[in-house]
Amino acid sequence: xxxxxxxxxxxxxxWGPLSALPGNPLMWxxxxxxxxxxxxxxxxxxxxxxxxxxxxxxxxxxxxxxxxGLNTLVLLTSGLCVALxxxxxxxxxxxxxxxWLGVSxxxxxxxxxxxxxxxxGKFAAGITPETNAFFGFYYGLxxxxxxxxxxxxxxxxxxxxxxxxxxxETAAAFWHMVDLIWILLYPLLYLLR
Amino acid sequence: xxxLPGTRRLLTTWATLMALTLLSMVSAxxxxxxxxxxxxxxxxxxxxxxxxxxxxxxxxxxxxRAATPAWKGTFVGLVLLTLALIAGGYLAARFT
Numbered sequence: 001x002x003x004x005x006x007x008x009x010x011x012x013x014x015w016g017p018l019s020a021l022p023g024n025p026l027m028w029x030x031x032x033x034x035x036x037x038x039x040x041x042x043x044x045x046x047x048x049x050x051x052x053x054x055x056x057x058x059x060x061x062x063x064x065x066x067x068x069g070l071n072t073l074v075l076l077t078s079g080l081c082v083a084l085x086x087x088x089x090x091x092x093x094x095x096x097x098x099x100w101l102g103v104s105x106x107x108x109x110x111x112x113x114x115x116x117x118x119x120x121g122k123f124a125a126g127i128t129p130e131t132n133a134f135f136g137f138y139y140g141l142x143x144x145x146x147x148x149x150x151x152x153x154x155x156x157x158x159x160x161x162x163x164x165x166x167x168x169e170t171a172a173a174f175w176h177m178v179d180l181i182w183i184l185l186y187p188l189l190y191l192l193r
Numbered sequence: 194x195x196x197l198p199g200t201r202r203l204l205t206t207w208a209t210l211m212a213l214t215l216l217s218m219v220s221a222x223x224x225x226x227x228x229x230x231x232x233x234x235x236x237x238x239x240x241x242x243x244x245x246x247x248x249x250x251x252x253x254x255x256x257x258r259a260a261t262p263a264w265k266g267t268f269v270g271l272v273l274l275t276l277a278l279i280a281g282g283y284l285a286a287r288f289t
Contacts, residue, residue, distance in 0.1 A: 035271050050285045057230075187240065
């Protein structure tokens, strides 16, 4: 067999169908399942909105799309820092990798602070998850996502302590999934009116 | 160990993602003081920008470009399905 016809080397040999995925294959299973769970919630949101368009429109007006946009920019920049940490640790630049992870965590905390301020403003205005169906979705979806942010921060802290290529790649994949979900959540809740 | 995207590609992708986020915000006309429904072209632009952002994040940040076409298709297909749900729900709410 000539070199040209040799099959491409798989990133994770021995993982069956998952062997062609980069990084930790189990993280991809998690990403796929999380995307499906959030998609199901998005479908439910869409169905509820059709039945109560005026209520959803009036409620959506209470959200500040600039705050959501700012948080998108913060999270995407945090994702860049994590990706740079993977590049650094792969080049055996452990100290640099830890620095990038530190910046990424700081931006993750900033995301949480902005989200906390947003929640506080809503609660101060008397808007709670029980206010109506829209705010049930708003709090439910963003709090579920925020729980992933907190877990992601814990993972990043763990791999900053136990820094290896595999560990950082795995935590980075989780953090990028958090980015990905927010990218889809932001227009749904804040922009499309 | 798979081939990583490289610093240059990561920075380019980040700049693209930031620009598309700002484009989405402008498309949704956040500068307008009076709240009103988006024109269809504007909503379409927001959804298209979101889809492209998700694709770039998958391919570069998550390095899915190193996977087989079947896996790339699976994840991009799931993103497209999610966006179709979002767009379908939005249009149904607007026109029913």
